Amino acid sequence: MHLFKYAQTRFIALIALIWLALFVMTRSLLLFTHLPEAQLDLGSTLALYSEGFVYDLVFLLYALAPLALYLLLCPTRLWQSRWNRLLLQAVLTLSIFIMLFTAVSEWLFWDEFSVRFNFIAVDYLVYSDEVLNNILESYPVYPLLAVLALIAVGMTVALRGQMRRVATAPVLAWRQRGLVLTGWALLFGLGIFVVGQDFPRASGGNAYQHELSANGPYQFFAAFRNNELDYEQFYPVLPLQQVASQLRDEVKEPNALFVDADPLSIRRTIDNPGQPKRMNVILVTIESLSAKYLGSEGDTRGLSPELDALRQQSLYFSNLYATGTRTTRGLEAITLSIPPTPGRSIVKRVGRESGFASLGQQFSAQGYDSVFMYGGRGYFDNMNAFFEGNGYRIVDQGSVPDDEVTFTNAWGMSDEDLYQQTLKVADADFAQGSPFFLQLMTTSNHRPYSYPEGRIDIPSGSGREGAVKYTDYAIGEFLRAARQKPWFANTVFIFVADHTAGSAGMEDLPVSNYHIPLFIYAPSLITPADVSTLTSQIDIAPTLLGLLNMDYTSTFFGRNVLRKDAASGRALIGNYQHLGLFDGTNLAILSPRQMMRRHDDALGESLESSAQQSDPLLARSIAYYEGASYDFTHELLAWHPLVQPSVRVGQK
Numbered sequence: 274m275h276l277f278k279y280a281q282t283r284f285i286a287l288i289a290l291i292w293l294a295l296f297v298m299t300r301s302l303l304l305f306t307h308l309p310e311a312q313l314d315l316g317s318t319l320a321l322y323s324e325g326f327v328y329d330l331v332f333l334l335y336a337l338a339p340l341a342l343y344l345l346l347c348p349t350r351l352w353q354s355r356w357n358r359l360l361l362q363a364v365l366t367l368s369i370f371i372m373l374f375t376a377v378s379e380w381l382f383w384d385e386f387s388v389r390f391n392f393i394a395v396d397y398l399v400y401s402d403e404v405l406n407n408i409l410e411s412y413p414v415y416p417l418l419a420v421l422a423l424i425a426v427g428m429t430v431a432l433r434g435q436m437r438r439v440a441t442a443p444v445l446a447w448r449q450r451g452l453v454l455t456g457w458a459l460l461f462g463l464g465i466f467v468v469g470q471d472f473p474r475a476s477g478g479n480a481y482q483h484e485l486s487a488n489g490p491y492q493f494f495a496a497f498r499n500n501e502l503d504y505e506q507f508y509p510v511l512p513l514q515q516v517a518s519q520l521r522d523e524v525k526e527p528n529a530l531f532v533d534a535d536p537l538s539i540r541r542t543i544d545n546p547g548q549p550k551r552m553n554v555i556l557v558t559i560e561s562l563s564a565k566y567l568g569s570e571g572d573t574r575g576l577s578p579e580l581d582a583l584r585q586q587s588l589y590f591s592n593l594y595a596t597g598t599r600t601t602r603g604l605e606a607i608t609l610s611i612p613p614t615p616g617r618s619i620v621k622r623v624g625r626e627s628g629f630a631s632l633g634q635q636f637s638a639q640g641y642d643s644v645f646m647y648g649g650r651g652y653f654d655n656m657n658a659f660f661e662g663n664g665y666r667i668v669d670q671g672s673v674p675d676d677e678v679t680f681t682n683a684w685g686m687s688d689e690d691l692y693q694q695t696l697k698v699a700d701a702d703f704a705q706g707s708p709f710f711l712q713l714m715t716t717s718n719h720r721p722y723s724y725p726e727g728r729i730d731i732p733s734g735s736g737r738e739g740a741v742k743y744t745d746y747a748i749g750e751f752l753r754a755a756r757q758k759p760w761f762a763n764t765v766f767i768f769v770a771d772h773t774a775g776s777a778g779m780e781d782l783p784v785s786n787y788h789i790p791l792f793i794y795a796p797s798l799i800t801p802a803d804v805s806t807l808t809s810q811i812d813i814a815p816t817l818l819g820l821l822n823m824d825y826t827s828t829f830f831g832r833n834v835l836r837k838d839a840a841s842g843r844a845l846i847g848n849y850q851h852l853g854l855f856d857g858t859n860l861a862i863l864s865p866r867q868m869m870r871r872h873d874d875a876l877g878e879s880l881e882s883s884a885q886q887s888d889p890l891l892a893r894s895i896a897y898y899e900g901a902s903y904d905f906t907h908e909l910l911a912w913h914p915l916v917q918p919s920v921r922v923g924q925k
Contacts, residue, residue, distance in 0.1 A: 280352070280442040281344040282453065284361060287435055288340070288368050289333050291428075296329045296488060297322075299376045303383050304485050310779050311481045321486045328488035331464040334457070336490070340364065341457055345450045358440055362429065365436070370425035377417065379489040381408075385720065387777030388484050390493035406683035410721035410734075469495070478881070480781050504615060504902035507865040508852070509886060511895050513537060513903070519896035524830060527838060532826070537900065538909045540630075540828050543815070547822040552798065553702075553764040554636070554710045554817065555695065555755075558603060559744060560718040562770035564593075564788045566741045576742045579749030580768070583792055586801050588835075590791035593808040594784070594844035594855065595772045601654050602847075603771030604714065606810035608632050608663065610829030611910070612901045613847040615865075619905070620659045627662025630828040630912045632814045634664035636710035638914045639823065642702050644668055644709065646695060648716035649685030656714070664912070665712070668694060682723040684716040688747035689725065691715060696754055703760040714771070718744045737774060752794075765795040765820070769813065782853040782862055784875045787846045793820070806834045807842025807857045828910045830901060845897060854894035861894040 277286055300322070304311060313321065351357055382390060408414060445453065504510075511519075517536035529541040564570045568581045570591075596606040596613045601620040605611060608631050609619065619626060633643035643665045651657030651669035661667055670678070670685045673694055680687040686694075695711055702709040717724050722740035723733045729746050731739035748768065755761050770789035778786050791813070793799060798820070808816075811831035818825060819833035832839060844855040852863040860875035861884065869891050871884045884891045904910050 278442060279445045279449070280439050281347075281445050281450070283442055284344060284439045285337060285341055287432070287439070288365065289337060291369060292333060292336075292372050293326075293329055295372045295376055296325070299379055299489070300325050300485055302380065306383070307387070307481050307485075310479075311485065312479055312779070313482070317479075317482055321482055324486040325488065327468065328486070328491050331468045332488045332491040334461050334464050335494070338457070338461065341454075345445070345454055349444050352444055358436075361439070362436065365432065366425050366429040369428050370421055373421045373424060374418075375490055377421065381412065382489075387481075387775065389487045390489040407719075407721060408683075410683050410723060479779050480777070480783075481779055504899060507867070508615065508863050508898065509867045509869050509891075509895055510899050511886060511892065515892075516896050516899050516903070519892060520900040523840075523893065523896065524832065526832065526836065529827070533909070535907075535909060537903050537907070539830065539900070539904065540826065540909065540913070543818070543823075543825050543827050545819050545822045545824055545833075549639075549823050550798065550821045551639075551708055552795070552821060553699070553708050553760055554641075554767065554821075555699070555713070555764060556607070556711070556767040556769070556817075557713045557715065557748070558600075558607060558769060558771045559748075560600065560715050560771060561774045562718060562741070562744065562789065563773040563775070563786075564591075564770075564790045566774070567790060570790070574738060576738060577745045579745045579752075580790070580792070583748070583752070583768070583794060584803075586794060586796065588793040588799050588802055588804055590793075590804045590806075590808050592805050592842070592857075593769075593789055593791045593810070594787040594846055595770065595776075595789045596787075596810045596845055596847065598772050598776045598848050600714065600771045601656075603769075603810060604656070604659075606845075607769070607813050608660075608712070609910070610811045610814040610831040611905075612811060612830055612845040612897045613852065614898075614901060614905065615847070615852060616849055621655045623655060623658070626655060626659045628911050629663050630826065630910060631663035631665075632817075633660065633710065633712065634912050634914070635814075635818060635823070635825050637664045638825070640708065642666070642707045642709045644698055644711050646691065646698070646711055646713045647685070648688065648691040648714065660712075668698060680725045682716075682721060684719055686716070687724055688715045688717040688744060689728075689750065692747060692751035692754070695751070696758070699755075699758065699760055699764075703758075715744065715747075717747065718774075762797050765793065765798060765817070767813070767817065768792040768794070769810070776848065780872065780879060780881070781851040781864070782846055782848070782860065782872075783879075784844075784846065784853075784855050784860055784872075787844070793817075804834070806839070807844055807855075808834050809842075809844040809846075811845060812842075826914065828904070830897065843893070852894065852898050854890065854897060856890060856893075859890055861888070861890040863891075863894055863898060 277283055379390065520539060521531065524539050528544045528546065531541045533540045566572055567577045568575060569584045596602050599618065601618040602613050605618045605620050609629050637643045645660035645665040645667055647656060647669040649669065650671050651667055657667050657669065678686050678690050680690060691713060695713060698711060699709055718740045721734055722736055724740065724743040726733050729739065729742045731742055733739065769791045773786055773789055776786045809831060812834050815827065815829050815831045815833045816835055819835060834842060842857060846853045846855060850865055854861045855875060858874065860872040862870045869884045869886065870881055871888065871890060872879045872881050874880060886892060886895065
């Protein structure tokens, strides 16, 4: 049977070829933007396009299945009607428009994240108002849509000859239609069982090559199924007894006593020496502030004069690494002191996001007013549910009177407005004689990079540089106002990024792209110094409570890095799939399908090799991530404020 001489198969083939051409064009344009980083030779170029072709075909099998069903089940009389011909014309135009829109969307997503569509894009659909407003404020959306529509119509007109050939071609007989449907179903099933988000793509090697070989729309829909990955199913594991021993070795400190009989539990009482310092705490998590933007870290553009000056007055952690690539990852690490779990963060696990022994719970148990303050609306990323369920009360944009908000964009209030609300809450608590723990999340340093005019010498909306400089300006204004308050002398200020401005690189986990700043500022408590100890975001909570000499019951995976007897540092970093442990020199990476790798000299040449569980660095990494997964799923991280010690740290 000459399959493509028939009307139905010709029409399917026409649309499929147009989509394939757009897929190849998109892949090539994205490749052009990172050609040096992709490091292609002839073999890798052929592999990239070959793997890409497989993904493209599998996506077409899925996407065109409804159309194929209609075409193959449509009665001959209806097929030959004028109504059907008009419908096919409309389908052709709409399909071209959709694929052009998808290609442009992929380009914009790539520009922001340097990856094809993944679960981040899926997550954004949930918060359509914020995301849509962000897009509308960042790009000329309506003119762009008009141009795409004109191109789609123009292409449809140019294909009139092909459509006439479809209309005049013979129609498949019912037996032939059955054979086509059977073949389609077999290929459909094969695609489901053989092709996945990571296969035929391999883990390891050049990350840009892997991303470019993917099909964006395929990755988008696959992410619906894979936004949360079960660690034990997808990642390498060790015997639980070994995990328990290794993990307790990692978190033990001389002033800690384990209190649970379950050897996998890390719950322990922390007896910090000295009198507790009942100081207020304002912890500011700054949107997307990479360390590389700071003048004190070598940037020459003058974007951070306030933070550069603050470094000289603070404990500055110069060797700190974010745990992930999204705000929720940073909040999870700072609040719960837990390594990044694969897939969706705990913050966003609806129904399982509450009841943890959080930093806010620790302060609330000490009589503090623990408040989470967000510049946007806290339903975004499930933040309100997470923080309300873990010992905080909420102040977000929705709870602030309109006349107290001077500037908003797609994501919420300006940083200045958020800091004004912070001063207001602090004043109220001080008036009531209540110590306070205020944990802030800013929004201004994010696309569309808009902020009040006249504050800095870079116009609003002009790009990341302006947003960074405005972020710095707002921090300076906030501290100048705070210094006039009666509660200032008794307050610890912490400024830390949630994640960097971009973590993509030639590797799955480019360590240098996770480097963020941390300032702890309290003139009455702290002698300024640079802390070069390798530090993870998960270390912030125990380090802060240690500074305040607070005794508490901990389920934190982090350590107090300021102890003189502190163990050597390590950083836990990850994205939604790959999980890493960096020891200051080398990096261990755990990936789905039980894959294990290491990168030697991770901040230098970063030489990649496969690894085994017997590798001590890999064993450490598995212990952290398998242990965190076990403790989460077995509810060993729950808040229990009053626990009596029963097991010494040295015991297993």
